[in-house]
Amino acid sequence: MGARIDLTRSRFRRRASVLALAAVVAGGCSRGAPGPAPDGAPDRAASPCPAVTDTAVRAVARAEAVNTPWDGPTTGPRAVPGKSVVFVASTMTNPGVAGTANGVREAARTIGWRVRVIDGQGTPSGIRSAMGQAIALRPSGIVIGGFDPNSVAQQVGNANDAGIPLVGWHATRSPGPSANPRLFTNVTSRVEDVARISAYWIIATSNGRAGAVIFTDSSIPFAENKSQLIRKTLQTCSGVKLLAYENIPLPDTGIRMPVVASSLLSRLGERWTHSVAINDVYFADAAPALRAAGRKGSGPPYAIGAGDGDPSAFQRIRNRQFQQATVPEPLNAQGGQIIDELNRAFAGRPPSGYVTPVHLTTTGNVGNTTSWEPRGYREAYRRIWFGQ
8 A cells, every 4th residue: 555645734733743743754554654653643763763753853844834034145235237147057958057047037137237048058068168158258257057167177267367256056065155166156055954854854754764765966076965965864764775876967867767767666666665866857757657657646756856946846746746845946046146146246245155044845835836935035135236
């Protein structure tokens, strides 16, 4: 009998008591998704790692909080007029990269700058070529959108020599400035927070008894670091078994994920209860294979995307189609932050130091939304740039 996660009911129980937060796990009989205790919450004493499970359940409840107000910068330099920005995208087929590019475009319109997006097409040569084109345009600033700056070290050096500020998005392992490669700042959430809450969701929803598969792109240092952190957090619970660690480059997910998912189903069977991927796109491309194998979209393997949270992921979560959760980046707000950071660079001011807080979107709180953004970020940036 298939397991079922009922996060909508759990939201009401969370208001009653902290213990009832564990109701994110619902009934069923499949391995890795034990049935609930009589009061609707699983018996955490029965978990192989009760202390870790308790911590995970509490963390998941906090991260699910909605309507988070803006906690970012409220002061900074006024808008520097007449600037131009080139957004170099690793690949515009990556929804997170595309969503951030759109956020940059929106914020640039607000501040009155010109933006051009150049698509690296997801290949090393394409990204190098895109960076070369960007530098040749002599823009005021360049955004490194979702790829390792060290893979274009020569072009980064050329931009540094030309005095063109570089702002990264998911470009290095940590948020903030980078000395080598030299970036004014890197805009991202803390990978440690994203990895931890993704693993905690698996521990919480399985009561510490999951058979997990990790999907990653080891060619991207940021992504590989994230997936290794997920692995380490899962290993804090003795009842969670890591069944497979699949390295599939993001540009290849459309071709490889259906084949890999079919193979995993054949090899692992019912032991495969949970999936976590460094990007939601893995689950979009796995869905046809799972559907062809007769799996239900609301059943195992339960899936969480550890990053981005593009609109299609929200739709899959809302419709319970082979994805139950995502850790969304506020892509529009991060686009606004990228423009604000570049404005600080142009004004000779230091970076803001702001880091996006971790958030968790699940079947219980997704509602009718297609993205997650902190309340009031647009107004905050307008007040900084124009004093309005």
